[in-house]
Amino acid sequence: MGTARHAHRIGILGSGNIFARYVAGMARYPELPIVRVGDIDVARAERAAVEHAVPAWGDDAELYADESVDIIVNLTPPVHHARTIVRALEAGKHVYVEKPLGTTVEEGRAVLDAAAASGRVLGSAPDTFLGSAGQTARRAVDDGLVGTPVGASAFISHSRAETWHPDPRFLFQRGGGPVMDMGPYYLAILVNLLGPIASVTAATRIGAPVRTVTAPDRAVDTIEVEVPTHASAVLTFASGVIGTALMSFDVWDTELPRIEIYGTEGTLSLPNPNNFDGDVRLRRHGDAEWTVLEPAVDLFGAVDTREQHRRGLGVRDLADAVEGGPHRANAAFAFHVLEALCAVETASREGRVVRLASDCARPAPRYTA
Ligand SMILES: NC(=O)c1ccc[n+]([C@@H]2O[C@H](COP(=O)([O-])OP(=O)(O)OC[C@H]3O[C@@H](n4cnc5c(N)ncnc54)[C@H](O)[C@@H]3O)[C@@H](O)[C@H]2O)c1
Known part of the structure; x- marks a missing residue:
């Protein structure tokens, strides 16, 4: 698990089923605080933010525009990945996206190109191979x-x-x-x-x-x-x-x-x-x-416990890469x-x-x- 060298503020895009597992897993990395939740379903973003004590919430556009956010963790369904990754990169954010990177080879190439053009770092799940x-x-x-x-x-x-x-x-x-x-x-x-x-x-x-x-x-x-x-x-x-x-x-x-x-x-x-x-x-x-x-x-914890389902190591890995370290995922x-x-x-x-x-x-x- 990476040792914090700098703080990076996290915004989460998409507050559905996997969201709580990221919140729980990211708590292992206090140097990576979750500062905003954005979802096209704003009521869901609000519920998620209030339940998990995230200070700000709103729609997707507000998340891209939030200048306090350094890294966007993209938890939207796969068909939305490519478009939302590109928007986040163009907004100047580093991005970690849930798997798969996109739904087609063309989408995958487009996000690689967008990352290269933006100069920002793009990482993707899965991160379990790092366990x-x-x-x-x-x-x-x-x-x-x-x-x-x-x-x-x-x-x-x-x-x-x-x-x-x-x-x-x-x-x-x-x-x-x-x-x-x-x-x-x-x-x-x-x-x-x-x-x-x-x-x-x-x-x-x-x-x-x-x-x-x-x-x-x-x-x-x-x-x-x-x-x-x-x-x-x-x-x-x-x-x-x-x-x-x-x-x-x-x-x-x-x-x-x-x-x-x-x-x-x-x-x-x-x-x-x-x-x-x-x-x-x-x-x-x-x-x-x-x-x-x-x-x-x-180990994160005992096998067959919730520790195994918590996510966040890949976001820490991305933050390491932003700081000049190896980028594995x-x-x-x-x-x-x-x-x-x-x-x-x-x-x-x-x-x-x-x-x-x-x-x-x-x-x-x-x-x-
Ligand atoms: N659920 C799991 O167990 C699980 C496990 C590992 C990985 N994942 C991955 O996580 C991602 C999300 O899965 P989930 O199960 O949480 O999905 P979900 O459908 O439960 O939640 C997705 C959320 O994203 C929001 N959303 C959709 N389009 C959006 C957009 N353009 N901008 C902002 N928000 C948008 C939806 O309103 C919804 O709240 C998928 O890529 C999936 O493969 C899920």
């Missing part, structure tokens, strides 16, 4: 504990959002689905461990064209599905590693692992990348049992992940292998060797 599990796995790979990586797998099953999110429509629209909603967590981990992806091929489908929402206080009872809800992809990394990814909102129950790395000398098994912490297990060829690796960085990295996820749908629709145009460096590790 103890992601960093422990990174150290294990860097130290050669699995030998040379040969293959990798990622299995994403149903988030059951219809049962708990009051308005899960965006999860079944452009920018949603298991690929764009959950895929960023898994691919960020894989790219952080294995480097960039060179090409993607995949098959996708919609499991059920209409989903029933059962969440308490739901805004809608049913949703017409616009995006694939079941995808199976082969990711070929530039290093030659072959990754297998199953991303589905149609798999309700499974016994598959979350993420595994298969090397010439051993296998690494990682916990849920939606969390920061959890056991990373290694089994070298011939070992009788799995070994739980010593965490490479401090950076936009080029997020763009590469976005391009790979978009390629899943393109590959399936066009029945071909999609070669990625972008490259990215593995982010600097957080662990100290």
